[in-house]
Amino acid sequence: MLLEATAIGDGMDSGRAKRRAQVTDSVEAIASPDFGLILSIEQEGAELPRMGYVRKRVAQWLATLDWEHERPLAEKNANHELLPQHLDKADDWRFSFRAWPRMQAHRGERAPTVVAGPSDGGVFDHGGRLKHALEKKAKKYGATAEPIVIAVALSGMAIGREDVATALFGPTIGVAQPDGNVRTSDRRGDGLWSSSGSPRNTQIAGVLVFGEDLQPWSITRQSPELWLHPEPDTPIPEVPWDQVRLIGAAVVHKRGTFDPSGLFDLPGWPDTRPHGDWPGNPFEEQP
Structure with missing residues (x-):
C-alpha cells in the first residue's frame, strides 16, 4: 500500500489556529459521558483565554441536564439550534456550547467531548x-x-x-x-x-x-x-x-x-489534559 x-x-494564521486548538483541547478535559458538546466561538481574543472557570461552569451546566429528557427531543428534531445552550466567556473570548445527547449505546464510552466545532458562524x-x-x-x-x-x-x-x-x-x-x-x-x-x-x-x-x-x-x-x-x-x-x-x-x-x-508511550485518555499541563516537550532534543 x-x-x-x-x-x-x-x-x-498559525497563532490563531493554535489558540483555537488549545481552547478545544481545554474543553476536551471536561468529562461528559452523556453529552457531546458543539462548540462555537462567538468572539475571539488575541491571547489564549484562561479556561479553568469555563470548564467548571460548563461541567456544572451539563450536570443539570437530563439525558432521558433530551435524547428523545434530539431524535425527533435534528436541528442543533434547538439543543440546550450554555453561553460563557473568558477574558475577551465568548463561547457558545450546545449539548448533544449521545446515543444510548455510546453513553459512558471513552469518546471526544467536542463533537463539532469550534465554529465561528461563518459558512x-x-x-x-x-x-x-x-x-x-x-x-x-x-x-x-x-x-x-x-x-x-x-x-x-x-x-x-x-x-x-x-x-x-x-x-x-x-x-x-x-x-x-x-x-x-x-x-x-x-x-x-x-x-x-x-x-x-x-x-x-x-x-x-x-x-x-x-x-x-x-x-x-x-x-x-x-x-x-x-x-x-x-x-x-x-x-x-x-x-x-x-x-x-x-x-x-x-x-x-x-x-x-x-500505540504511543504518552499520557492517554482520560489523563490527557490541555497542553499547558503536558509533562515537558515530547519532541525536544535529548542530550
Missing part, C-alpha cells in the same frame, strides 16, 4: 477545499500495482463526514415530496471519485482522514477514518482503522480495532 500525505488548514465550503487538495495529489499517480491511500490532516477545520462525502462523491440531491418534505435520493456525482455516475481516480483506493488537529497532547485519541473507493483499481488489504463507505447516497461507518492510546 502506498501512502501519500497532505494537510489542509482553514486559512487562518465555509470545506468539501470543495478538501476535493481540490485531493485532486492535486491524485494527479501525481497513474495505475500502480499497489493501492494508493491519501492521508489528510484537517487543521483547525470544523469538518464532518458529510463534507468528506461531498468532496469524494459530490453533494446530495434533494427531491421535493408532495407533503413538503425533501428526500435525499442520490449524489450529484462530481467528486474526487465520481463524475456523472462513472467512477474516476480509481488509482486512489482510499482517503485516510484525521478529523481533528494532530497535537502532541491529543495524539493518543486520534483515530482516523479510512474512506474507501467503491471501485478501486487495487483494493486495500485489511487494516485496523475505522472504515467509511458510500452505499447509495448514505454514508456507512464501520468501527475498526485501531487504538491510538495503546
